[in-house]
Amino acid sequence: MKKILSLTEPYATLIKEKKKLVETRSWKTDYRGELYIHASMTKVSKKDLEDNELMSLVENKEMNFGYIICKCNLLDCIYMTEEYVEDIKKNNHQEYICGEYEIGRYAWTLEDITLLEKTIKVKGQLNIWTFYDEYEIMEMMNDIKYGWVDEDKIKHEVVDQTFANNYRLLCPHDTMKYKMGICWDQVELERYYFKAYDSIKTYFIVHYDGKNCPTHTFLTFEKDNKYYWFEHSWEIFRGIHEYSSRKKLLLDVRDKFIKYELNNDYDISKVCLHEYKKPKYQLAVEEFFYHCDEGPYIDLDNDL
Numbered sequence: 001m002k003k004i005l006s007l008t009e010p011y012a013t014l015i016k017e018k019k020k021l022v023e024t025r026s027w028k029t030d031y032r033g034e035l036y037i038h039a040s041m042t043k044v045s046k047k048d049l050e051d052n053e054l055m056s057l058v059e060n061k062e063m064n065f066g067y068i069i070c071k072c073n074l075l076d077c078i079y080m081t082e083e084y085v086e087d088i089k090k091n092n093h094q095e096y097i098c099g100e101y102e103i104g105r106y107a108w109t110l111e112d113i114t115l116l117e118k119t120i121k122v123k124g125q126l127n128i129w130t131f132y133d134e135y136e137i138m139e140m141m142n143d144i145k146y147g148w149v150d151e152d153k154i155k156h157e158v159v160d161q162t163f164a165n166n167y168r169l170l171c172p173h174d175t176m177k178y179k180m181g182i183c184w185d186q187v188e189l190e191r192y193y194f195k196a197y198d199s200i201k202t203y204f205i206v207h208y209d210g211k212n213c214p215t216h217t218f219l220t221f222e223k224d225n226k227y228y229w230f231e232h233s234w235e236i237f238r239g240i241h242e243y244s245s246r247k248k249l250l251l252d253v254r255d256k257f258i259k260y261e262l263n264n265d266y267d268i269s270k271v272c273l274h275e276y277k278k279p280k281y282q283l284a285v286e287e288f289f290y291h292c293d294e295g296p297y298i299d300l301d302n303d304l
Contacts, residue, residue: 003036006125015072017057034071036072169280203219203253206292218253222246229241274292
């Protein structure tokens with residue numbers, strides 16, 4: 001788990017290069033301790049680009065838009081008084097031009113700036129936010145049992161004949177609260193934990209057999225030019241599985257679905273795979289099917 005602060009460039013790089021040791025904010029924080037610095041995807045503003053003195057501090061330095069680039073220690077959060085602002089302006093000109101110093105704002109003082117051996121590509125968020133890697137997410141998911149929660153918030157460990165009429169898709173917080181969910185629910189919890197990643201995709205596979213229509217949903221992500229199937233709810237395949245291409249990943253999941261969920265009793269023309277986006281919570285079974293079916297159809301024999 002990492003505590004992250006997203007900054008626009010060139011300010012993230014200024015911290016990384018130890019040219020800026022005070023981050024100025026309009027809001028205070030009580031957090032103290034290890035803090036990672038993330039360079040947001042926002043382009044350098046015209047105002048900053050035209051500030052030759054500011055930009056000279058990062059001359060010939062590469063900016064890493066969309067990456068966590070260094071870590072530091074957040075030592076203090078100081079309310080800016082008139083005396084504080086005047087002291088910085090008079091005695092620390094470089095720091096002064098690297099921030100926004102006004103009475104009533106806050107100065108976050110940083111120390112022990114350390115470069116990362118490897119930058120981490122993620123989407124930024126507001127305020128101080130928390131980033132979990134895939135292994136930490138799997139550890140957190142291990143509290144969740146397979147099952148479903150009905151309209152009356154009664155938990156069921158078995159998907160029985162009452163499921164079709166009484167199931168409602170849980171929001172992530174309810175899945176955490178009840179510590180239970182089928183793959184549909186668990187993928188939404190995974191989506192919540194993976195929200196900082198910019199490469200996640202979620203998939204719905206179904207066999208339209210005219211009876212039970214078995215399904216499975218799962219989440220994938222891309223990292224360092226590799227593709228990963230993140231699986232928790234399907235217990236026999238629980239883990240993080242690596243592939244050299246997205247197509248190999250999806251073919252493997254389909255093959256396992258056919259063998260272990262359909263027991264090799266299937267019509268390939270009725271096995272459908274769709275990518276789907278975040279659904280509304282509290283969808284009924286039929287509504288969830290419709291939502292997923294509306295997503296792009298993946299033809300594994302021709303696509304990708």
